[in-house]
Amino acid sequence: MDVNNLEDRIDVLYFATSDFVERAPFAEISVEKSEPDQSGTFTIEFGGGELTTRQRTEANHTFSDMIGRLANLKDALKNSCTSSGLMKQTVEDCINNCPELCLIIDINNAEKHGYPLERKERSGRSPKIDNIRKELAVPLLPGRFSNLLTDGVVGLEADVVDGNHKFIMDVRDLIEGATSAWEDFCVRHFPSKSQAILEKREQLDKRSVWEAEMASKREEVDLLVADDRAWIPISASEIHHHMFLRAKDSATSQVLATGKMRKTVEENSESATIPIFDVTIGENFELSKSEKVWEVLTTQTEEQLGLIHNYYWDLFNPPAFAR
Structure with missing residues (x-):
């Protein structure tokens, strides 16, 4: 140096x-x-x-x-x-x-x-x-x-x-x-x-704008997802591709995963697993159908599901300046 x-x-x-x-x-x-x-x-x-x-x-x-x-x-x-x-x-x-x-x-x-x-x-x-x-x-x-x-x-x-x-x-x-x-x-x-300083501050400005936009989206998502009244029980046999689901342990009611079903599984098979992308932690899960309480999000218009999916996608795949 x-x-x-x-x-x-x-x-x-x-x-x-x-x-x-x-x-x-x-x-x-x-x-x-x-x-x-x-x-x-x-x-x-x-x-x-x-x-x-x-x-x-x-x-x-x-x-x-x-x-x-x-x-x-x-x-x-x-x-x-x-x-x-x-x-x-x-x-x-x-x-x-x-x-x-x-x-x-x-x-x-x-x-x-x-x-x-x-x-x-x-x-x-x-x-x-x-x-x-x-x-x-x-x-x-x-x-x-x-x-x-x-x-x-x-x-x-x-x-x-x-x-x-x-x-x-x-x-x-x-x-x-x-x-x-x-x-x-x-x-x-x-x-x-001062080029390095100006570049750093430009990145921070971009990050601030991105975080403000994400905070605004989060408020909309919370209205759709965080309200327990938006979820209704559903049987395992009724679950199908693209549903937005929440799985709870049947004994403790603890939420195990919240997210979108990734693909179709065998109909009426209690031994089959449900493949879920858990939007709250950005990971894929394979959950057994049995011993679970399954709930489906009632507000499932294409636009609303798109909002939820895009929010969590952006959250777990932020632009370089926001990492």
């Missing part, structure tokens, strides 16, 4: 922070599910737990790397100011007007010179990273709460606290706020070197 090249520095910064900010893929989710109790409910444990010594070391390295890269961008920007005829104070003003950047500079200086700092602090709050932990993290897409078990991860998070151990903000908000401030500065003063 050319340390004097602002565009290279921005690319490396994005590489260091993007996964953490967007999804925090720290560990695969580990699920333990209890058996249903008499009320038909069950408990799920997500396997967060305490960090191991190695995980804590890796977490400290991750935070140190991100904070160091954000703090050290200050000098690269000052060098760019000099070559572009701008005052270096412009960079200092940007930092002083951004609470997140002030915290970043203080935390980075404390790592280099010791805590608490003897020199004057930017924030005046003696900030430090504390309470490093695992948290359940899922993609923030409308409707994806129903796909928690397949999309969830145990993510990395921590607190920023002051010298009195008072909470200031999450590390995630710290990283996002500081990154955004540097982005604004670069776009304003060095537009020719």
Whole structure:
């Protein structure tokens, strides 16, 4: 990497922070599910737990790397100011007007010179990273709460606290706020070197529009699918291709699958399975006809079924900018 090249520095910064900010893929989710109790409910444990010594070391390295890269961008920007005829104070003003950047500079200086700092602090709050932990993290897409078990991860998070151990903000908000401030500065003063920033923001704008459209569709789908009154019982022998079905366990009434029947099965065969594409988790199932309570969605016009199918298809096959 050319340390004097602002565009290279921005690319490396994005590489260091993007996964953490967007999804925090720290560990695969580990699920333990209890058996249903008499009320038909069950408990799920997500396997967060305490960090191991190695995980804590890796977490400290991750935070140190991100904070160091954000703090050290200050000098690269000052060098760019000099070559572009701008005052270096412009960079200092940007930092002083951004609470997140002030915290970043203080935390980075404390790592280099010791805590608490003897020199004057930017924030005046003696900030430090504390309470490093695992948290359940899922993609923030409308409707994806129903796909928690397949999309969830145990993510990395921590607190920023002051010298009195008072909470200031999450590390995630710290990283996002500081990154955004540097982005604004670069776009304003060095537009020719900000292509990566502009491309990233264009993708985020597209994602926001897509998520708003999906949220609107979700409201329509909920009216059709989420209302129990829209479902009526149906016998296994009456089920046929393209029906929108819901299967429940006959003993517990627990919903096993909700979706569209994929193909025709042998008529009047109690031993046959029902092939269903479960729209709530995006997976195919083969469910035995027996020992199930089958229900069919009553609002089954072609237009309504198309709306439901397209919504869930888009949800599980999002465009690249929405992943």
